[in-house]
Amino acid sequence: MTERKEGLVSLVITNYNRARYLRECLESIRLQTYPHWEIIFVDDASTDDSVQVVREWMEEHRDMWSEDRQLVMLTLPRNIGFAGAINAGFYLARGEYIAVQDSDDYSDRERFAKQVEYLQNHPLVDLVGTNYYAFPDHAPAEKKLATWIRYGEEIRRVYGRGGHCVCHGTILFRGKLFDQIGGPTRRISGAEDYEFIAKALNSKAQIENLPEPLYYYRVHDSQRSAQYYRRKESNDAN
Known part of the structure; x- marks a missing residue:
């Protein structure tokens, strides 16, 4: 196993046909105030000019x-899906820390600094x-703060009930966690992010969320998690 580089954040971005959003996505990393990072960009056989x-x-x-x-x-020479693509990125990550960002989203410039400090x-x-x-693709100024994120011991309770309260695109974790439990599997198509968090909790990992919004989640019809996201937002409104 390659020795992890102290202080380095390895950001894994998986992509399939998100060319129109990539510059904003990448620029948000270039402008991070935290200086020690690398990007692992995994293109899952896109057919556009990504x-x-x-x-x-x-x-x-x-x-x-x-x-x-x-x-x-x-x-990648052929499309293998989210779980396969992100695992490929995780295996290439050299950092003490591994982070995730979706290719159609972007991060606050203080995101890495505050997560690493925590x-x-x-x-x-x-x-x-x-x-x-969260913001609609057609109206990026109309940002709405997520209300389904949970904190502290409530996180474990929510997942214990089969719920979900960690936004996968926002996570930053110790590289040794991946070394211990691996990445997401393909057992739950469309909910690989949920399965990864649940697996981490089952391994006795400690998980927390920062209440400060440090991520910007784009809502559009072709996103991978569109159906799940809408159901979650609907539940929040009830």
Whole structure:
């Protein structure tokens, strides 16, 4: 097993035909106040110009790349789905910390700094998510704070009842957690993110959410989790 690089955040972004959103997604990482990060970009056999967009962005910012700041792009020869793609990214991650971001979303510039600081100050916590703003693709200024995120011991209780209260796109966790339990499986199609959090909790991992919204979740018709997200938001309104 490769020794993990102290202080490094390895961000895994999986992508399938999200070319129109990639620049905003990547720029939100370039502008992070936390300086030690790498991007693992896994393209799941996109049929649009996603790969070209990323290559052009990399070239535009070529002066910032170094041994300690890289973008590693893995282009899969055929589509293997979310679980397979994100696991491929997790295996390539070198960092002490691993983070996730969806390719159609973006992060607050303080996200990594605040999540890493939290884990450094709470050595018994293995994974930390955050609250987030959701916004419709056609009206990005209409941001709505999520209300289904939970905190503390309530997180374990919610998952114990079969519920969900951690936004997968916001998570940052210790690399050793992946080394111990692996990534999501394909057993629950469309809910791999739920299964990963539940598996972590079942392994006695400690999980927390930060109440501050540090992530921006785009709502559109073609997103992978559209049906689940709408059901969750509907439940919040009742």
